[in-house]
Amino acid sequence: MDISGAGIVGTFFHAPTREKLEVLENVLIRVDGAGTITDIHPAGDSMRTLVEAELGDRLYRLPDGHYGLPGLVDLHIHAPQYPQLGLALDEPLEVWLQKYTFPLEARYADLDFARERYAVLVSDLLATGTTTALYFATQHEAATKLLADICIEKGQRALVGKVVMDDPAACPENYRDESAETAVAETRAVIEHISNHLDNGAGRVLPVITPRFIPSCTDEALEGLGALAEECGCHVQTHCSESDWAHGHVLERYGKTDAAALDAFGLLTRKSVLAHSNFLTDEDMDRLASRGAAVAHCALSNIYFANSVFPLWHALEKGVHVGLGTDISGGPSASMFQAVRVTVQSSRMLAEGTDPSLPANERGRPNSAIDLITAFHLATAGGGIALDLPIGLIAPGYRFDALAIDTTAHTGAIRLFGETDPNAIFQKLIYGATRPNIAKVWVDGLDRTP
Template structure:
């Protein structure tokens, strides 16, 4: 579904839920949200009563400026609701074909066995187009309205990813991966630091020519991680970030073997974080993925630099990297969002990583014998929306349903179990069953811990419909 159609002034009627703070999830059993032609929320009505027809008549009478607005009404106000779009703060788009493949590997041998061979194939433009078209569709179907993408070293393939995101209407930070050291295989690395600089600059210029205002697609400088880059390459990327005023994304302290490798490659630096600091890569526009094993000194440096953190719980478990101490990072004041880290992560779903974030915090609680490190459902949902928005620098526009923010949203539909239950095995609305006795908090929690993309029936970005399932649309549109 392309996102080229003009945006209509629209009123969305139905239940909605969103985070208003780290620990508070507002759930409205029936509300209305008005979105103008720019995709911006102009009013939010709460605590409404009555049926759709009654509400529509009331809005047309009381809001003359919205009399000609399109109306999107959720059919079932007991099993359907609006929720903000998810924000994936760390994902490797070219690794999509390898999703679910990690076997018995840990990080460094996983890269050699699975990742580098797959990414090197993107020198073929047809491979890039096929994989990226599929993956953007897949992430949209899971309610991901914004993604920070790692691409490959290939400029044409990276530009293709930006083209597809813009065409489909998914907000994206798209980065050409930089890697020139001997840690990377000879068949898949930049020829030199200068070549890496020039290729990254070319991709930045192309992406900005596509979307000069960065409304939907932005470039992001992407040194893969310190071991894959020479000091000259890291310096070149730090210089390019300053010259072009571009965001930066990379990995840090994901795996203990990786940390030891960094120490051996950069013996003059006090820590992994200091490697990036020395090359001018830490700052308010930097996203650091993983942060599983940061020392106290590193955490202070990251916080003082204003860097943002992407927590990738499914990947950290799959590759046996460890349990990131997210409660500690939040208590210290770090800005944290969630990342799928496909294909280290086994799912392109941020919802899956919401529950994995909760599970990882509980495993950590058992390790340290303290419930204080646990994350609540509300906190994990905040990381998936508001936290992610802050990580990618869009907290003023995204994350919730407040006046002035933009309509990046998904419509969720849960299964309504009739009096006789399902006897034919046709669970059309997905894996979540609602029996009627549940409170709204119960229904949302059921979705969090049992839901999947089958429950996401429609997705909007900046007011444009970018995904809709044709099986159970679950809503009505009225012109």
């Protein structure tokens, strides 16, 4: 059932700030025709009876054993890499890209090949609770437009970018932009396609300027994309200081860090999302905070390719906006629930250390651990803040992007055993939810359950 222009009754959980969980117990949420939450009425509210009567049969009630969550926001997805999810993860990043990833992405020049795989990806992500996705597409203009079309058709909130990679010294001959000028022109064409799409009047799908990362781009391309970002005000996404190799490449090339170089090219704005960013210096973090740029923290893929653990709590304390990403397929899971779990786990590994031969007081980085509520906040409201969009909370003025989690699903992994404490139920939802537990998915109040 669509909730736009209607209402829903049930118990919802959200995290407005880190370390703060709010339980909205047995509330009535009213949503306008555009999918925005207008008002919320708790049990006992004097207005609730009137609102229920006004809504009549346009009021949906969550069944017993079902709980509501904000939709999950995935800030880093390589859409074309979905077919290789879980493959070749024993290679270093630079080998993984050249040997496996670039050859796969090159195949998306074939639109039939692209259509089949992109359609499966978007449906699968909706089914696993990802209501908003920030996508790297490929170097191909036509296939990138196709991905945007599929997101519009299936109703997922998405930001879609044509990948720019024009440096002949770093990119395969059969998979790179012809020139910096062509790369910028095709990026502009994708922006215009999405912005002017007849079925995208609500602006649910947005364009995003996407230099793959500095090692794959010429200075001319980076300069052109920076100028385009200033002109159109679009979002920007790229990789930043992901690994020893990538971080070292930029230091050697420019004598400055990724963050400083991106800033110099005009690619560090309030709408910029930098994937990974493991090797940010304190000066880099101050720079991101001052620009309002965000980090897409990809805890799972960092284990495989980043050579380090991102100092998440330190970045938050420095005022950097942070959300979470799966990094399909560098991360071998498409689930944002898994991203939340691994975010907690990796922070504890950083805090406590991993080398048992060291004394306990030398083994880790103190005060680095985060709790489950903070990780959940980053996967929902944190993603909304990073993108500067009103998503990730169950509150008036926010879009009704939401999930209904069924704790009674026999094929799911949640077992409450009669548990009634809301905080305990929340923990079981986040640590236990699998695809069969996700009973409903709404985007802008529209039922997008696959």
